[in-house]
Amino acid sequence: MFDVNVIGTFHLIKAALPLMKKDRKSRGPASIAIISSQAGQVGIYGYTAYSASKFALRGLAEALQHEVIADDIHVSLIFPPDTDTPGLEEENRRKPELTSIIAGSSGMMKADEVAKKTIDGIKKGSFIIPCNIEGELLSIATAGLSPQRSYLMAFLEVIAASPVRLIGLFFQWNWDMKLEIDPLERMESSSRQKVQS
Numbered sequence: 001m002f003d004v005n006v007i008g009t010f011h012l013i014k015a016a017l018p019l020m021k022k023d024r025k026s027r028g029p030a031s032i033a034i035i036s037s038q039a040g041q042v043g044i045y046g047y048t049a050y051s052a053s054k055f056a057l058r059g060l061a062e063a064l065q066h067e068v069i070a071d072d073i074h075v076s077l078i079f080p081p082d083t084d085t086p087g088l089e090e091e092n093r094r095k096p097e098l099t100s101i102i103a104g105s106s107g108m109m110k111a112d113e114v115a116k117k118t119i120d121g122i123k124k125g126s127f128i129i130p131c132n133i134e135g136e137l138l139s140i141a142t143a144g145l146s147p148q149r150s151y152l153m154a155f156l157e158v159i160a161a162s163p164v165r166l167i168g169l170f171f172q173w174n175w176d177m178k179l180e181i182d183p184l185e186r187m188e189s190s191s192r193q194k195v196q197s
């Protein structure tokens with residue numbers, strides 16, 4: 001999984017970059033679009049390997065953007081939810097029910113809708129491209145130190161940061177309960193550990 005999702009992406013970009021850089025200034029700006037996943041913004045039960053690979057793409061994209069911006073190459077990172085494809089159907093045959101339930105917090109999109117969000121985001125030159133409402137929230141919650149080209153979005157990220165953290169905690173508590181963990185008990189046990197060590 002890591003080989004395909006991360007090393008594969010890395011080699012493809014590495015191979016394409018010399019040609020992309022050639023005469024760039026006279027050809028206008030270019031884009032590199034990398035498909036991550038909402039499971040690359042938050043770790044999901046059952047997706048240990050998958051989430052690791054999709055989170056890795058963010059580090060790749062952030063560093064890459066710094067390295068190619070002088071060549072007028074814009075990196076976009078897309079974060080789709082579950083998408084109605086034959087691939088998902090195949091995945092559903094073997095994945096834990098809990099994974100489907102938790103991922104269901106963000107619903108499912110048609111491939112066409114994800115494609116449209118992707119193209120629109122690339123055209124706008126967005127670095128982070130969320131695909132649905134839950135994705136907008138996730139992107140604000142995980143804005144981190146990513147580049148932000150829109151003043152409006154930068155403003156929103158700053159204003160919404162703390163309420164969105166609260167919403168994120170509610171989601172965590174909700175998922176804990178699905179895993180039959182008492183969220184309050186979990187919080188107390190982590191503070192007990194601190195006292196002991």
Ligand SMILES: CCCCCCCCCCCCCCCC(=O)[C@@H](N)CO
Pocket residue numbers: 037038039042044080081082083087088091102103104105106134135137138141164165167168171
């Ligand atoms: C701060 C508020 C947050 C609110 C929303 C949280 C919802 C998170 C749901 C994550 C779903 C991940 C699906 C990944 C699908 C995928 O990539 C694979 N199935 C592909 O096959």
